[in-house]
Amino acid sequence: MKKTRYTEEQIIGVVKQTEAGGDVPELARELGVSDQTLYNWKAKYGGLDVNERGGGAIWKMRTAG
Numbered sequence: 001m002k003k004t005r006y007t008e009e010q011i012i013g014v015v016k017q018t019e020a021g022g023d024v025p026e027l028a029r030e031l032g033v034s035d036q037t038l039y040n041w042k043a044k045y046g047g048l049d050v051n052e053r054g055g056g057a058i059w060k061m062r063t064a065g
Helices: 008-019 024-031 035-045 057-064
Strands: none
Touching: 008 024, 008 035, 024 035
């Protein structure tokens, strides 16, 4: 399994930047990832807070709706 370069906390921070109107191509360039990676992160982690990620919050969100 491939180890990620970014922690979930870092990813959630980046997603918050994009949700606040950050420029996706510029952020992707700064981080060294593709635009599609940022969109995938947004789909997976969008709407989460850093303190909500523990305890399977993503799984709960996926199964709830």
